[in-house]
Amino acid sequence: MNYTEKGSKTYLFSIVLVAVIGGLLFGYDTAVISGAEKGLQAFFLGAEDFVYTDSWHGFTCASALIGCIIGSAVSGYMASNWGRKNSLIFAGVMFFISALGSMEPEFLFFEHGVPNYSLLIAFNIYRVIGGVGVGLASAICPMYIAEVAPSNIRGTLVSWNQFAIIFGQLVVYMVNFFILGDHTNPIIESIGQGVNAVAPGSDPWTISTGWRYMFGSEAVPAGIFAILICLVPETPRYLVMSGQDDKALAVLCRINGKTEGNDILNDIKNTITEKTEKVFTYGILVIFVGVMLSVFQQAVGINAVLYYAPRIFGDMGMENPMMQTIIMGVVNILFTLIAIFTVEKWGRKPLLITGSTGMAIGAFGVAMTFGHAGLELVTMLSIMVYSASFMMSWGPICWVLIAEIFPNTIRGAAVAIAVAFQWIFNWIVSASFVPMFNMQTNGDPNFGHWFTYGLYGIICVLAALFVWKLVPETKGKTLEDMTRLWKKE
Numbered sequence: 023m024n025y026t027e028k029g030s031k032t033y034l035f036s037i038v039l040v041a042v043i044g045g046l047l048f049g050y051d052t053a054v055i056s057g058a059e060k061g062l063q064a065f066f067l068g069a070e071d072f073v074y075t076d077s078w079h080g081f082t083c084a085s086a087l088i089g090c091i092i093g094s095a096v097s098g099y100m101a102s103n104w105g106r107k108n109s110l111i112f113a114g115v116m117f118f119i120s121a122l123g124s125m126e127p128e129f130l131f132f133e134h135g136v137p138n139y140s141l142l143i144a145f146n147i148y149r150v151i152g153g154v155g156v157g158l159a160s161a162i163c164p165m166y167i168a169e170v171a172p173s174n175i176r177g178t179l180v181s182w183n184q185f186a187i188i189f190g191q192l193v194v195y196m197v198n199f200f201i202l203g204d205h206t207n208p209i210i211e212s213i214g215q216g217v218n219a220v221a222p223g224s225d226p227w228t229i230s231t232g233w234r235y236m237f238g239s240e241a242v243p244a245g246i247f248a249i250l251i252c253l254v255p256e257t258p259r260y261l262v263m264s265g266q267d268d269k270a271l272a273v274l275c276r277i278n279g280k281t282e283g284n285d286i287l288n289d290i291k292n293t294i295t296e297k298t299e300k301v302f303t304y305g306i307l308v309i310f311v312g313v314m315l316s317v318f319q320q321a322v323g324i325n326a327v328l329y330y331a332p333r334i335f336g337d338m339g340m341e342n343p344m345m346q347t348i349i350m351g352v353v354n355i356l357f358t359l360i361a362i363f364t365v366e367k368w369g370r371k372p373l374l375i376t377g378s379t380g381m382a383i384g385a386f387g388v389a390m391t392f393g394h395a396g397l398e399l400v401t402m403l404s405i406m407v408y409s410a411s412f413m414m415s416w417g418p419i420c421w422v423l424i425a426e427i428f429p430n431t432i433r434g435a436a437v438a439i440a441v442a443f444q445w446i447f448n449w450i451v452s453a454s455f456v457p458m459f460n461m462q463t464n465g466d467p468n469f470g471h472w473f474t475y476g477l478y479g480i481i482c483v484l485a486a487l488f489v490w491k492l493v494p495e496t497k498g499k500t501l502e503d504m505t506r507l508w509k510k511e
Contacts, residue, residue: 049190057198089153098438114248120152125238184418192351316444377415378486384408385479
C-alpha cells in the first residue's frame with residue numbers, strides 16, 4: 023500500500039473520536055447515579071424483608087466503584103495480553119450489560135417492581151459489571167490515544183478523553199433532567215439511626231420507573247461504542263510488542279506519513295527489547311509518581327461534588343438543584359477546553375500547579391461560607407471555582423501524564439497500578455464524603471462542611487507541592503523518550 027508523506031489527520035482524528043466515546047461512557051456511568059439515587063433509595067425503602075439504611079444506600083451508590091477497581095486492576099493484564107482494542111471491545115460489552123441490567127434487575131429471576139434483599143444484590147452486581155467497564159476504559163482509552171497520537175499533539179488528543187468524560191457527565195445530567203420532566207424526586211425523611219422513610223405525597227413514578235430509565239439510557243452510547251471500536255486498528259506500540267511490525271508500520275504510515283512512520287517504527291523497536299519488563303525495571307520513582315498523580319486527583323475531593331451535586335445544591339437551598347448541576351456541568355466543559363488548547367503550549371506542570379491553587383481557593387471558600395445565611399451565592403461560586411480549576415488541570419492532565427509517563431515495556435502494568443489507586447481513592451472519597459459532611463460538634467451543624475472542604479483545600483496545596491518537586495515535564499517528548507528519561511534517574 024502506498025502512503026503519502028503527510029499522513030492522514032482525518033484518519034487519526036476518526037480513530038481517536040471512537041476511543042473517546044469510552045471516556046464519555048466513563049463519565050456517563052459514574053454520574054448517572056446523581057439523578058437516580060433518590061428514586062432508587064425510595065424504591066428499596068419499600069422492601070419488607072430488610073431495612074434499607076443509609077449505609078446500604080451509600081454502598082449501593084458506590085458499588086460501581088468496586089467494579090472500577092477490579093477493571094483497572096486487570097487492565098494491565100488485558101491490555102498486554104488481549105491488546106488495547108480487544109480490551110475496549112470487552113469494556114463496551116460490560117457497559118451495555120450493566121445499563122440494561124441496572125434498568126431491569128428483575129430480569130429472569132425476580133418479580134418486577136417488588137423490592138427485596140436479593141434484588142438489591144442483583145442490582146449491585148449489574149452496577150459492578152458496569153464499573154469493570156469504566157475501570158478498563160479509564161486505563162486503556164488514554165493509553166490507546168497516547169499510543170496512536172504523534173508526540174506534538176499527544177497531550178491535546180489525550181485531553182479530549184477528559185473532555186469526553188465531562189461531556190458524558192453533562193449529557194447524563196441533562197438526560198436525567200429530561201427523564202424527570204414534570205415529575206419530582208421523592209422526599210426522604212430520616213426517622214433516626216440511619217433509617218429513612220419516603221414522605222407521603224412523593225411522586226410514585228420516580229420511585230417505580232424514573233430511575234430505571236436513567237440507568238437504561240446508557241445502553242445507547244454503550245452499544246454504539248461496542249460496535250465502532252471493532253472498526254479501529256490496534257495501536258502500533260502493541261503491534262510491535264506482539265511481533266506484528268508490518269501491521270504497526272501500516273498504521274504509523276497512514277497516520278504520520280511514510281518517512282516519519284518508518285522513523286517512529288525504528289524508534290519503537292529500539293526501546294522494546296522484549297514484550298514486557300518487570301514493573302520496577304526503571305526504579306520505584308516512576309511508579310510512585312504515577313500512583314501519587316492518581317491519588318491526588320481523587321484525594322482533592324472532586325468526585326464528592328460530581329456524584330452528589332444535586333444533593334449538595336439542594337442542601338444549599340437551591341430551588342432547582344438539577345438545573346444547578348447542569349450549569350456546573352457546562353462550566354466544567356468550558357474549562358476542560360482550556361486545558362485541551364493550552365496543554366501543548368503551557369506544558370503539564372504549570373497547568374497542574376495553577377489548577378491546584380484555584381482548587382484550594384475554591385475549597386477554602388466553600389469551607390468558610392457553606393451553611394451561612396446570605397452567603398449561598400458565594401458558596402455556589404466557590405464550588406464552581408473549585409470544580410472549574412480541577413477541569414482545567416487535574417481532570418485532563420493527570421490522564422495525559424499517566425498515559426505517557428511510563429516506558430513502553432511497563433506501560434500496561436504501570437498504568438493499571440496507577441489507575442487502580444485512582445479508583446481506590448475515588449471510593450474512599452465518595453464513601454467518606456456524606457459522613458464527614460454531616461458531622462456535628464457541640465451541636466454545630468456546619469462543622470462537617472468546613473472540615474470536609476478545609477481538608478480538600480489542604481490536599482490541593484500538597485498536590486501543588488508534589489507536582490513542583492517530583493513530576494517531570496513531558497511536553498514535546500515521544501513515548502520512547504520516557505525510556506531514556508527514567509533510565510537516567
